[in-house]
Amino acid sequence: MSNTQRIRKAVFPVAGLGTRFLPATKTVPKEMMPIVDRPLIQYAVDEAIDAGCDTLIFVTNRYKHSVADYFDKAYELEQKLEKAGKTKQLELVREVLPPHVRAVFVTQAEALGLGHAVLCAKPIVGDEPFAVILPDDLIWNRNGPSALKQMADLAESSGNSVIAVEDVPHEMTGSYGIVDVASFDERHGRIDAIVEKPKPEDAPSDLAVVGRYILDSRIFDLLENQKPGAGGEIQLTDAIAELLKIKDVEAYRFFGTRFDCGSHLGLIEAIIRFALDNESLTEGARDAMVRALDELGVQER
Numbered sequence: 001m002s003n004t005q006r007i008r009k010a011v012f013p014v015a016g017l018g019t020r021f022l023p024a025t026k027t028v029p030k031e032m033m034p035i036v037d038r039p040l041i042q043y044a045v046d047e048a049i050d051a052g053c054d055t056l057i058f059v060t061n062r063y064k065h066s067v068a069d070y071f072d073k074a075y076e077l078e079q080k081l082e083k084a085g086k087t088k089q090l091e092l093v094r095e096v097l098p099p100h101v102r103a104v105f106v107t108q109a110e111a112l113g114l115g116h117a118v119l120c121a122k123p124i125v126g127d128e129p130f131a132v133i134l135p136d137d138l139i140w141n142r143n144g145p146s147a148l149k150q151m152a153d154l155a156e157s158s159g160n161s162v163i164a165v166e167d168v169p170h171e172m173t174g175s176y177g178i179v180d181v182a183s184f185d186e187r188h189g190r191i192d193a194i195v196e197k198p199k200p201e202d203a204p205s206d207l208a209v210v211g212r213y214i215l216d217s218r219i220f221d222l223l224e225n226q227k228p229g230a231g232g233e234i235q236l237t238d239a240i241a242e243l244l245k246i247k248d249v250e251a252y253r254f255f256g257t258r259f260d261c262g263s264h265l266g267l268i269e270a271i272i273r274f275a276l277d278n279e280s281l282t283e284g285a286r287d288a289m290v291r292a293l294d295e296l297g298v299q300e301r
């Protein structure tokens, strides 16, 4: 990746089965679940646009028409809102995707893993560094630049690939990809090794990979040659471990809070946080929570 290359393309792998949210995900893709009034995918898209991306590549499957429908123009709805003079709502519908941004959809025919989903974007990404965002990792940096913007700034100045990491409790390393970084200067450092889901006693650090990546396009060749790894899936982590041998990859500890919206508690926490932060909902949300705690007899710790 040359030092001056901008990150223009973002890949959203959204072809997973979302089994943790069954039965809802029988028909509603996980990425379409709302945090108050915006689906998870909208937060991810806004983050990519904030980072300067203008080409958004959604890797979907045949059950996820609603993701494409969401970003399509809704002529009938817009006409009705216009007629009814609902200008604020009309704006909300139109703002889903700004005019300078294009959305491209590719299909992952079979859910063969995250690495395989990223590989499906190869023909559209081509030969330039690109971002990958997992929408179920919602990252909120209230008054500052988005996590991906912070990473794009770093990648664009260093020319390196960049992977978002966060500190996790030591006993949780088995749920994440964990990086080994020889020197880490508070925010970032070169990755020496990456291990998928190590037991705490084998983990080289407590720095866990979360769903934001800026990758050199050579990752595609590595993915093409990747054998199925953990769970029989083509793992992105395995290809990154190969990339480390030919290219500097930095771990970046972002400013912001991550909500793991692929899990029940993460989704609930994100909804609570965004509701409390929304002026028109703050009081009502707080009262509802107090009432629920009282009525269910849940004690404060």
Ligand code: UTP
Pocket (backbone or CB within 6 Å): 013, 014, 015, 016, 017, 018, 019, 020, 021, 030, 059, 108, 110, 111, 112, 113, 114, 116, 117, 134, 135, 136, 262
């Ligand atoms: P997860 O590991 O969260 O899997 O995938 P999942 O299927 O979405 O959810 P659960 O665990 O069954 O509840 C991480 C990301 O990789 C995408 C998912 O859509 C999610 O954004 N993915 C995973 C694909 O696009 N294709 C795959 O084959 C696997």
